[in-house]
Amino acid sequence: MGEALLEVRNLAKSFGALRATDGVDLEVHEGETLAIIGPNGAGKTTLISQLAGNLRSDAGRVRFAGEDVTALSAPRRARKGFARSFQITSVFPEFSTLENVALAVQAHAGHSLRFWRPAMSDPALIEPARQVLKEVGLETRAGVIAANLSHGEHRQLEVAMALATQPRLLLLDEPMAGMGIEESERMIALLASLKGRLTIILVEHDMDAVFRLADRISVLVYGRIIATDSPDKIKLNAEVRKAYLGEEA
Amino acid sequence: MKTRAILWGAFVLLLAALPPVALELGQPFYLDLVRRIMIFAIAAISLNLILGYGGMVSFGHAAYLGVGGYAVGILAFHGFDNGLLQWGAAIGGSALVALAIGAVSIRTSGVYFIMITLAFTQMLYYLGVSLEEYGGDDGMRLRTRSEFPLVDLKDPVTFYYVVLGLMLLSIFIVFKLVNSRFGMVLRAAKSNEARALAIGFSPYPYRLAAFVIAGAMGGLAGALLVNHTSYLTPDFMHWTRSGEIMFMVILGGMATHAGPVAGAFAFLLVEDMLSAWVPLAFVREHWQLFLGPLLVLSVLFFRRGLAGIFGKHDG
Amino acid sequence: MTFILFFEQLLNGVQLGVTLFLMAAGLTLVLGIMNFVNLAHGSLYMVGAYLMVAATQWTGSYPLGVALGLAGTLLVGMAVEVAALRPLYARDHLDQVLATFGLILFFNELVAIIWGRASLYTSLPAWLQGHVELLPGSIYPVYRLTVIGVGLFVAFVLWYVVTRTRLGMLIRAGASNRTMVAALGVNIRLLYTVVFGFGAALAGLAGLMAGPIYSVQPGMGELILIQVFVVIVIGGIGSVRGALVGALIVGIVDTLGRAFLKPLLGHVISPPAAEAAGPALASMLIYLLMALVLAVKPAGLFTSR
Known part of the structure; x- marks a missing residue:
């Protein structure tokens, strides 16, 4: 093996x-x-x-x-x-679903010392994030603030964030x-x-x-x-x- | 979205229209008051970057007012009146001091962070007191305002517009920063540090960078303040100053773009009202007796700040 | 001659150290057990000093003044805890800092209204005014020795209470693990009030003993409070032992630095340069020390966790 x-x-x-x-x-x-x-x-x-x-x-x-x-x-x-999910839901509650995943994409991509261009209109972050949301079935909830997601959706979001770090x-x-x-x-x-x-x-x-x-x-x-x-x-x-x-x- | 843009527009127009109106009414005092408020707003905007967006409860932001002020004052004392040099030294010097303080204090968190930032600021305060050559405890007079090509700060109206411009620029810079990739990491680490670590962010360098940027902007506010008062004392760095700037941010609303500005206006206007406008002499003389409980009450019952009245957090 | 000077300055350092310790002990326990940042701890120090002065003048008796000052600070402390601080326990550190900052403004102004802004000086009773010869050729004020003695005695009592009694066991457990104490079914609210009152009385004691040495004036509490923060950062939050060691270190380093740094520097660099740099460096010494400790041990020398 x-x-x-x-x-x-x-x-x-x-x-x-x-x-x-x-x-x-x-x-x-x-x-x-x-x-x-x-x-x-x-x-x-x-x-x-x-x-x-x-x-x-x-x-x-x-x-x-x-x-x-x-x-x-x-x-x-x-x-x-390595990527992990937590036993007790752990997301970024003030951020939208899409932003949560985009953060994970960004974490994997590196290049975080960029001080000027808005991150959330950067296709290099947003497109992979949308892709992952689709994969876990959260694409319709992209704009929702994470704190307002249901428990099951939080769990899906956690998996999505883990996946987004490839x-x-x-x-x-x-x-x-x-x-x-x-x-x-x-x-x-x-x-x-x-x-x-x-x-x-x-x-x-x-x-x-x-x-x-x-x-x-x-x-x-x-x-x-x-x-x-x-x-x-x-x-x-x-x-x-x-x-x-x-x-x- | 639309209402917010209108509110911002109205606010800027109002500030821009103030000098001609105040002079017309023969009340140059208001020019002075609002200019001072806007200088503190810049300090509050910069503190908001680390406190509101970064979650770092720094009780030492007055340190940078002091470093910026002393940079200008000391250069002027030795005959260097060039504003670019003075303000450059103010911004660079504050950034360096912030780098040193931040490097040590950001390794800790919670109560330690609060106590350490306060302690280091007190250290700088005592340093200022012990600089006998520059007036020590009593401070010293700034011989002349910073000198720039084309712009004459000695003209109070010109100086006013320079401060207004720099305040708007500060708001814009912080707006860009917190929405950039850098800002996303900073806010994410505040929102949920364990999660930020788990997806692969190490918050320390981002927090330190934010701390240094905030320090540099605080230094600019210090350079403006010493030009405004034309007098430099260690009291720029007094620990109550740090507390006041913090209150401006909280009062206005943390992690909002309008908050620190609204907070600076509210705090300093209330202070001004209590100490100068209230018809009771007892209140005017002992205004802190009333300001103190007012602050306690605002913490207890007015947690979301002025910006909270208009709606949700913006980022 | 230099040795005697050094010896006297060392004692001065110890005297400052025990004063800092009295402040730090209460504050570090409040921090450790209640997770509460109380900036107004310095106000209690000030209140202790003022009440003692007022009570001494009123009764004409120094011991009575001390007793009333202590009792008064205890009462003020408990009243502040119940009226203003309780709602803040559940809040975050930022709210606690801001609210207690507001309290400081209030207390400083209140004191200024009652007793004026000018410094007050108190006269000590004759039996505390003299000097004793500790070493041949070295005479030292009885009062400062008394302060050291009282401070060390309180340290001993604190050590006994914290390590040998049931209350102390709860305090230690609470300082390291708050939820556990709650789980033991202890009346947390009462424990908090007791610890806070305890800390307030110690701060008052520090203030009323410091009064005759330094000047009694509005704002006196905050100057020492920030030094006390340095002590706690060095010693570690929640540790009484850390508070004692940290306080003695800070007291001695600060005092010796102010006394000897300038002449010492004079040997290394030119005397005029030392004249300028000495006081500046001396006033920064304890903060630099704090930075050094943090670089090596970020959680302080004695961590309770």
Whole structure:
């Protein structure tokens, strides 16, 4: 299968006495969708933040595309091809939907030390932004101030912003959280359309979504990966069922 | 959109028509008052760039008034009256000081940022006090106004129009800046820093650049102010000055283009009214006793500022 | 001779340091626990000084004046907290700065109306006026020694309260993690008022002790307040230990700088140049020190987080 796009070795982070992640090993290959599941408090969001560079790890290494990125800050990693969504919606609320995405395009394009020309009439930013909005199905909401979007639309916008940075690796922290059935379906369809084109790490509680989208599943419990396998095998894994699915084995 | 353009047009016309009217009525005092207000408006416009659009609560904007003022004053003291040289030194010097202060303080945030900008400004204030050669605590008189080819600032009306022009230019510059790519990053980092980081922006250099630009514009206001008062004292940099400029921005409405101007007019007119026009001698003498609670109330109940009355934020 | 001069200036520095500490201790706790920027902390210092002067003149007794000054500042502090500051806790730092700035204007003017704008000087009782010989050939004012003693004593009491009592445990927990204290089911509002009143009384104590040394005048609080900010930035927000160390450093550096920088510079550069640059540099010294600390440790020397 060749070298992994993302290679994580022995990653750890503690908050005081609490070990949020405790020696996590991961390998994700180009084009693969890896889902990370686990009970609440297992350390999933901490892990995503460590991968994205928002949290400094206590120990361990992260290699991305053959390069050690452990010491890089979040913006530096973003420019290397990392993109993330947040568990709690995180957009630029005062800006319009289109501006949110155009900012992400601009972040990827560099050239931000331009002081004079209006950014929002610059086709180099606006056209790719519109393209991405179309892809996620938000094109009719381009002019709406982001604060006024619905919850489901916020989630779509987050994915749009991640896509606009033309990432190689997408880190999605519970993109389906708080969504209704219809919204969830739309999100699953969107993510399915990205599958294969992008490498995705998906943290999600919605098991239906996970089993439909994931190529492999890792189970995180108390900060440790206790199993990584194909969805079918994970379903049958007794240890996983006991620790996570809550069934009596 | 249309109403806003009309309001702006009317405002500019009104300001442009003031000198002939005031002189006709034999009230040159108003010329002086409005010129002073417009100079502070420039300072407030520049603070709005970093405070309103950049989210940096700088409690030290008077520092640049001081640096700009001292640049002009010191050059004039040594016999250099050329305005281009003086104002260039004022703008460049303030930019350099802003670079030094910003480089240290922008690494921090929140309360630290407020305290540090205040502390550095106080340092410059004490520096001014200790410059015995330039009058120390008492300050010194500016021998003559800055001298330019073709333009004679000694003529109060000419000086008035120069200040008006520079104020409009400042509004335009900030308008262009905040809508440029640079401004987008600056505002995005204020709006949601975690998100800005996640898409790949490192806010520090953009914030620092904005801080330096604001400092340079503040320096220009300082150069104008010393020409206006013809007198230079460390009080240009007094910490209450910084607070007043901040109040102008808030009172008018942060992150709006009209806000700082409206705020400067409102603040200084209220100050002027309390201290000179109110018929009660007690109020005139102790106007700060009334201004203080007025400011507290405006913070508590008038959060959106004057520009908020006319509508939403513009960017 | 130079050693004795140095020794005396060092004591002066310590005396300024403990004054700064009394101010900084309350302010840093208010900042750490309530996340509240209170510019009017300097006004409480001023109020303490004025009340002491007035009460001493009124009662004719210095100890009574001190007691009334302290109690009065405590009351003023609590009244300000309840009337003006509470609505601001939920606001952002900018609103807090602006509103307390308005309070400063009010207090300075109020004081000027009641007592006038001219400086007031207070006379100390005879038993505080003398000098003692600390070292052979070095005599030092009893009053300044008393200030140092009181300051260090308060520091000790504070240390005891903060590290050894239940209230102190709450204060420490609150300074590092506000939501946790709320989760413990503590009456936050009461804790805030207690801490604020505590801080106000300490500021008043600093003011009424500084009164006889410096002049008592409107605006005296803000001059020291900004130095106190430097102390807190150096020491780290929310840390009483940081406040003590920072205050002593700032007090000593400032005092020694003003005393010795000019003659020292005179050895390096020409005396006329030192004459000009010395005072300028001395007045900037603590701010440069602050910049240096920030460059190395942006969150201060003692971080509570």
